[in-house]
Amino acid sequence: FEAFEEAGGHDDKCPSVTGNAAKWxxxxxxxxxxxxxx
Incomplete structure (x- = not known):
């Protein structure tokens, strides 16, 4: 989990994924x- 957070997981990865899912x-x-x- 820490590696995920350090890689920006909740800064730009999750919002991007959920935004794309909503758009699609x-x-x-x-x-x-x-x-x-x-």
């Missing part, structure tokens, strides 16, 4: 015609 999920939903409802 939104793209798939929109590509499949599933539009957001507010």
């Amino acid at each position: 999920t939104a793209k798939v939903l929109l590509d499949e015609g599933i539009e957001p409802t507010l």
Whole structure:
């Protein structure tokens, strides 16, 4: 865990991974015609 933290794990790695996952999920939903409802 310490090596992960020292490598910047929670500084830029995790936010980047979760941001990409959200972006890809939104793209798939929109590509499949599933539009957001507010």
